[in-house]
Amino acid sequence: MTFEEIKCRLAGKTVGIAGCGGLGSNCAVALARVGTGKLIIADFDTVSESNLNRQYYFIDQIGMKKVAALAENIARINPEVKVIGHDLRLTPGNLPVIFDGCDVIVEAFDLADQKEMLIETILTAMPAIPLVIGLGMAGWGMNDVIHCRKDGNLYICGDEISEIGPELPPISPRVGMVANMQANVVVELLLNSEVAR
Amino acid sequence: MKILLNNNPEEFNSTQLTVNELLRNKNFTFKMLVIKINGILVKKADYETAMISDGDEVHVLHLISGG
Numbered sequence: 001m002t003f004e005e006i007k008c009r010l011a012g013k014t015v016g017i018a019g020c021g022g023l024g025s026n027c028a029v030a031l032a033r034v035g036t037g038k039l040i041i042a043d044f045d046t047v048s049e050s051n052l053n054r055q056y057y058f059i060d061q062i063g064m065k066k067v068a069a070l071a072e073n074i075a076r077i078n079p080e081v082k083v084i085g086h087d088l089r090l091t092p093g094n095l096p097v098i099f100d101g102c103d104v105i106v107e108a109f110d111l112a113d114q115k116e117m118l119i120e121t122i123l124t125a126m127p128a129i130p131l132v133i134g135l136g137m138a139g140w141g142m143n144d145v146i147h148c149r150k151d152g153n154l155y156i157c158g159d160e161i162s163e164i165g166p167e168l169p170p171i172s173p174r175v176g177m178v179a180n181m182q183a184n185v186v187v188e189l190l191l192n193s194e195v196a197r
Numbered sequence: 198m199k200i201l202l203n204n205n206p207e208e209f210n211s212t213q214l215t216v217n218e219l220l221r222n223k224n225f226t227f228k229m230l231v232i233k234i235n236g237i238l239v240k241k242a243d244y245e246t247a248m249i250s251d252g253d254e255v256h257v258l259h260l261i262s263g264g
Binding site (some may be wrong): 021107108109113115116119120124136138 | 231241
C-alpha cells in the first residue's frame with residue numbers, strides 16, 4: 001500500500017483518545033501525521049512545565065488547556081485532521097456519548113483507577129470497538145520488554161510492570177515508544193478493517 | 198478443577214472458586230484489576246459472587262499507573 005492509499009483509507013476513520021498527556025498527546029500527533037480523518041480527544045488538564053519532558057506541548061503553551069493546545073499542534077502538522085476536543089473528566093456516563101462513532105479507542109490515562117474505569121466501561125458499553133491501552137512505560141532503557149498483546153478486543157501496549165514513581169519517572173523516550181506503539185496498533189486495526197471489507 | 202489463568206494451566210482442589218477466592222489463592226494483591234472469565238468482563242462488584250469452574254479461561258490484568 002502506498003502512503004497515498006493509506007492516507008485515503010484513514011481519512012474516513014475516527015479515533016477516540018482518552019487523555020492528552022504523555023501517551024495521548026504523542027499518540028494523537030502520530031495519528032494526525034498519517035492522516036487519520038477525525039480525532040476525538042478528551043482531557044480536563046492544563047499544560048504545565050513539568051509536562052514538557054514527555055508530552056507533545058511547547059513552552060509557549062504552558063497554562064493552556066491540553067485539548068486546545070493539542071488541537072493547535074495537530075492543526076500545524078496536518079490541518080486536514082478534524083479534531084474534536086472535550087475539556088472534561090471522562091466518566092462511565094459520558095464515555096459512550098463522547099466516543100460514539102469511533103472506529104478505535106485509545107486509553108491514555110495516567111492513574112490506574114481511571115484506566116480500570118475506562119476499560120470496564122468500554123468493554124461493557126462498547127464491546128465491539130477495539131480498545132488500545134497503555135500499561136507500564138516508566139523509566140528508561142528496558143527496550144526489549146515493551147510489547148503489544150491482544151486479549152479479545154483489548155490491545156495492551158507497554159511492559160505491564162514499570163509503574164511510575166519518584167525514582168522511576170515517565171520520560172519522553174520510553175513513553176513515546178508506548179504511545180507510538182499504540183498509534184501503530186491503531187493504524188493496523190484501521191487498515192485491516194478495510195481489508196476485511 | 199483445572200483452568201487457564203492468563204494462558205497458563207492451573208489446578209485447584211476446589212470444584213469451584215469465586216473470583217475473590219482465586220485472587221487470595223494466587224496472592225494477587227494489586228487493587229486495580231480487569232478480570233474476564235471466558236472473554237466476559239467480571240465487574241468489581243461481582244468478585245465475591247462470580248464463579249470460576251473447571252475448564253474456564255480466566256484473564257487477570259493488573260493495572261498500574263503511568264501515561
